[in-house]
Amino acid sequence: MNAKPEEIIVRILDINRKIRGHPQDVTRTYFHKILYLLHCNKKLGLQASLPFYWYKYGPFSDVVDSAIRSAVDGGKIEEIRPSSDLEAYRLKTIPRNTIPAPIDGSLLSLLRKWNPYRTPDLIRHVYKECAPWPFYPAYKLDFLDRIGDLAGETGEDRFSTLEPFTGLLPDSRLKPHLASLMRAEGARPKEPQMEHFNSLFLGFSGASARLMTAVLAGKLSVSEMRDVYRTGTDVWDTFTSGARSLPRGRDREYDKCSGPWNEDFQNRLSHLEDEIGHYIDHTDEILTPLAERAGYSSTTTMAAVLAPYMK
Amino acid sequence: MESAAVPDFLDTGVVIGHLVMQDVHARAVRQYFADKVIRRHSSERVLAEAKQVLDRSRGVISGFLNEFESRAGSRVRRSPDYARAIQAAAMDYIRSDNLDDRQRAQLLGFVRTRMEELRNALLGQAEALEQLRIQVMMDFSAAGNNLLLFFDAGKGLAALYRPGPFAGRDAWRARLRAIVPNPNDVEVLMDAGQLVAEARFGAIRFVTTDRKDIGDRSGAIRGVIPVLAVLCLN
Numbered sequence: 001m002n003a004k005p006e007e008i009i010v011r012i013l014d015i016n017r018k019i020r021g022h023p024q025d026v027t028r029t030y031f032h033k034i035l036y037l038l039h040c041n042k043k044l045g046l047q048a049s050l051p052f053y054w055y056k057y058g059p060f061s062d063v064v065d066s067a068i069r070s071a072v073d074g075g076k077i078e079e080i081r082p083s084s085d086l087e088a089y090r091l092k093t094i095p096r097n098t099i100p101a102p103i104d105g106s107l108l109s110l111l112r113k114w115n116p117y118r119t120p121d122l123i124r125h126v127y128k129e130c131a132p133w134p135f136y137p138a139y140k141l142d143f144l145d146r147i148g149d150l151a152g153e154t155g156e157d158r159f160s161t162l163e164p165f166t167g168l169l170p171d172s173r174l175k176p177h178l179a180s181l182m183r184a185e186g187a188r189p190k191e192p193q194m195e196h197f198n199s200l201f202l203g204f205s206g207a208s209a210r211l212m213t214a215v216l217a218g219k220l221s222v223s224e225m226r227d228v229y230r231t232g233t234d235v236w237d238t239f240t241s242g243a244r245s246l247p248r249g250r251d252r253e254y255d256k257c258s259g260p261w262n263e264d265f266q267n268r269l270s271h272l273e274d275e276i277g278h279y280i281d282h283t284d285e286i287l288t289p290l291a292e293r294a295g296y297s298s299t300t301t302m303a304a305v306l307a308p309y310m311k
Numbered sequence: 312m313e314s315a316a317v318p319d320f321l322d323t324g325v326v327i328g329h330l331v332m333q334d335v336h337a338r339a340v341r342q343y344f345a346d347k348v349i350r351r352h353s354s355e356r357v358l359a360e361a362k363q364v365l366d367r368s369r370g371v372i373s374g375f376l377n378e379f380e381s382r383a384g385s386r387v388r389r390s391p392d393y394a395r396a397i398q399a400a401a402m403d404y405i406r407s408d409n410l411d412d413r414q415r416a417q418l419l420g421f422v423r424t425r426m427e428e429l430r431n432a433l434l435g436q437a438e439a440l441e442q443l444r445i446q447v448m449m450d451f452s453a454a455g456n457n458l459l460l461f462f463d464a465g466k467g468l469a470a471l472y473r474p475g476p477f478a479g480r481d482a483w484r485a486r487l488r489a490i491v492p493n494p495n496d497v498e499v500l501m502d503a504g505q506l507v508a509e510a511r512f513g514a515i516r517f518v519t520t521d522r523k524d525i526g527d528r529s530g531a532i533r534g535v536i537p538v539l540a541v542l543c544l545n
Contacts (some may be wrong), residue, residue, distance in 0.1 A: 025371075179444040184371055186377030202366035206455060213452040280362070288463055291456040302331055304420035305368045306454070308413045309327045309520075311401040 003099040005050055006069035008035065008107065011077050011099055013091035015111050025088035026078060028068065029057065030116045033126050035064050037110055040130060044103055051253035053244045054136070056237060058126055112269075116192055132248045135239065141185035144232050146177055151225040174212050174222075181205050183213075198267055203276050204235050207283040219290050231279045238268040317514045317540070318350040320503035323360045324520030325544065326353065326461060329468065330454050339544040340520065344468065345433050351469040352515075354502035358462055358471060358490045360495060362455070369451045371414045372421050373444075375404045379429065380440055397422060477505045486535040493524050500525070504536040516540045 009031060016024050036059040039050045068089065071077045078092045098104070101177040114122040127137040145153060185205050188198045208228045213219040243249035245261040322364045322436045351443030379387075379400055390396035401422045405415050422429065425443060432439040480501055487497045500517065507515045517532075517539050525532065526543030533539060 020499065088329070175445055176441070178448045179441045182369075182373045182444040182448050183377060186375070187371035188370070188374070198370075199366070202370050203362070206366045206369065206451065209448045210452040210455050213449050216449075284459055287456060288459045291459045292463065294456070296457050296460060297453045298331075298530065299453055300424050301421065301447055301450040302454045303337075304424040305417045306327050306331045306364070307337070307420060308416035309324055309364060 002045075002049065003103050005063050006070050006074075006076075007095070007097050007099050008103065009064075009067050009071050009089075010091070010095045011104065011107060012095075012111065013077055013089065014095050015108055016116060017091055020115075024116060025082065026091050026116045027119060028065075028087045030114075030119055030122065031068060031089070032064055033058065033115065033119070033122050034107070035061065036111050036126060036130070038103065038106055041106055044106060046103075047050060047251060048253065051251035053250035053257075054132055054240070055244050056240045058123065058136070058170045059130070069284060097144070115273070133189045133243065134187040135184060135189055136243075138180070138187040139239070140236060143177060143180040143184050144229070144236055146180065147225055147229045147232060150177070150222065151229045161260070162299075172216065174216050174225075178209060178212050178216070189239075191246055191248070193246060194242055197239060197272075199301060200269070200272055200276050201235060204231060204282055207276075207280045208232070210281055210287055214287060214290055220286065224286070227279070227282070231275060234275055238265070238272045241265045241268045248299060250301070318352055318512055318515050319516045319518045319542075320506060321351055321353040321357065322499060322517065322521060322525070323357050323364065324517035325518050326357060326361045326458070326469075327364055328520055328544070329461060330457050334391060339408070343518065343544055351518075352472050352506060353462070353469045354472045354474055354499065354506070356474070356495075356499055356502055358458065360499070361458055363484065365451055365454055366413075368417055369447070371410065371418055372406060372447055375401065375418055375421075376440060376444060376447075378404050379432075388433050393433060394426060395430050397433070421526075472502065472506050474502045474505050475509065477508060480505060483535055487532070490528050490531045490535065491524055496521065496524050500532060500536065500539065505538055507538040512538075514538045514540065516542050518542045518544065520545045 012031065012034060013024075013026055016026060032086045036052055038044060039046045039052055039061075050061060050063055052061045054060070068077075072079050074087070076091075076093055076095065077089045080088050080090055082088055114125075115210060124137070124141060127141055128295075131137060182205075185202065188194070188201060208231075211220065211224050211228060215222050215224060243260070244254070245258060245265045247255070247258075248256075325340060325343070328337045329344060331337050379397075387393070387396040387400050398419070401418050404410075405418060410418065427441040428439055428446075432443070459467075461467045462469055483501050483504055484497060487500055488494075491497050491500065502516055503517045506512070515538060517525070519541065520543070522543050522545045525541060526545070529541035530542070532541060
């Protein structure tokens with residue numbers, strides 16, 4: 001059973017037009033995710049012709065990218081730009097070629113299930129059900145993206161606060177994010193190649209948790225979350241660079257890239273080590289005066305957990 | 312405890328011990344810190360190591376809670392004896408993740424202290440684990456802030472020392488490696504020795520809780536760095 005990726009791309013737009021009537025735009029992300037789900041259906045036998053690797057935005061395929069370009073160049077679809085950071089596509093000519101019935105049937109059910117205008121639901125499904133590491137949804141979707149929203153760096157700007165009028169206020173919105181950060185910690189990849197990353201990640205999460213705790217207590221402005229988000233984004237870029245360098249994070253067709261990808265990962269790790277060091281120093285500088293005012297505090301968890309270090 | 316004539320250099324275990332002063336295990340450390348007169352120093356390496364201790368400890372607990380939530384939880388829920396089942400889940404995690412003796416003791420200590428919350432999570436209180444995670448993160452954050460106070464620019468309990476280049480370091484390193492098995496201990500011992508040379512203290516007392524690697528080898532260590540006396544609190 002075979003179908004050219006370009007024909008599948010065109011067919012997606014065609015099915016979407018029929019299901020939803022009006023000419024609909026489909027984003028590049030939507031194409032990638034739908035074709036990834038198609039590729040996961042082993043009965044269709046698309047693994048070799050449609051290889052993927054996991055990277056910054058989840059599963060990615062150069063084949064899908066070039067199939068989109070080729071469909072645009074061939075005049076079958078057209079690119080539109082709803083906004084400067086969004087690439088979307090629209091059907092230009094009704095396709096004459098058909099694709100094998102099993103692939104067509106799977107496409108139809110995928111498109112019925114996943115509305116292209118609700119891409120976040122599709123992304124969450126792909127991350128939760130298919131990611132090679134649970135760190136993918138736990139860190140990216142449940143922590144980093146939400147901190148980005150909170151800090152006004154991504155999505156809807158919810159950074160407008162009453163702080164300029166009222167002074168600092170305890171911000172309980174951060175509580176679930178603290179739990180999400182800990183959940184991401186617990187989902188660290190176990191591969192030995194990720195050991196250095198894991199230790200840097202623990203440094204990042206420890207410093208971030210201290211900042212978040214201070215914001216929660218009304219001792220720091222929520223604007224400090226911008227630093228958490230920016231450093232957290234570099235943490236993410238480094239993790240995903242490592243993810244694609246490991247066999248678990250890519251299809252065999254990408255094995256030829258493992259050398260340069262691993263080199264890229266090592267470079268990023270080295271850069272991240274410096275960055276996390278500065279981040280922790282910066283966090284310490286901010287928190288030291290607050291700690292001075294608050295004084296020492298003790299907790300039962302600490303006594304239980306750290307006691308073994310005394311023996 | 313009688314105050315020392317020479318200043319002290321604090322090893323990581325002593326710093327960590329100060330964070331858990333309320334615990335019975337920290338009695339020796341508590342007695343040591345009762346003496347206000349001692350001039351105490353430590354190095355940036357010790358601070359970094361203490362931070363890593365906190366990070367690694369938190370990492371053990373976060374891994375366990377994820378496992379508890381996803382797999383162990385459902386199995387444990389069927390058991391009539393919650394406490395025993397929760398401890399068994401912790402033992403399973405210790406085995407599956409190959410935790411060392413110290414991590415094992417940490418996790419079991421945590422489970423013992425937080426048994427009530429873990430039990431509530433099993434009894435279907437969906438928010439219990441979420442609240443526990445938040446509480447643990449806040450507890451560790453408090454401990455991290457205590458570390459800052461401990462070393463804070465002369466106002467804290469110990470002045471922080473940044474080791475610079477020193478001619479004797481390589482000779483010390485080579486000989487200390489033959490005595491002390493842990494590379495981190497070698498570096499921290501050298502920080503103490505170098506501090507004496509640079510600050511012209513004449514001598515320094517290396518205060519540690521590490522009986523096995525340092526305390527029992529104090530004579531040999533002094534043979535390499537004669538200006539270093541070792542005081543083991545355990």
